[in-house]
Amino acid sequence: MSIWAGIVAAFGTVGMVVAGVFAARATTRAAAATAEATRAAALAQAEPSQREQDRAAFEAIKTELKEDLAETKREVQRVRGVLWSISRWALALRDQVVDLGGTPQETPQDVEDYYRTGV
16 A cells, blocks of 8 residues: 555544544434424414413402402401491490489490591
């Protein structure tokens, strides 16, 4: 074998090794790109399902809050009714004390303010 044939064989071998390194790097990068594309596709496919779950959770919370609000309104109405009943009863007792010649206790300031302003 001539010297030139040896040089060409050596360069060919080095060239094949370099080409193999480049091919390996390209294959690794392609695998990473494919994995990223697969992950993105899975996320895109799962997105409508996740939105539907979020919407269902939001609706459940909204329904619960509406029920709580309605219950609170009913309770406020009941408490107002009891407050008015107690108020009328206290006024009747005051009138009884006055009719019997006594002097009723002075009305608390917050009650006077409520009767004066309605708040």
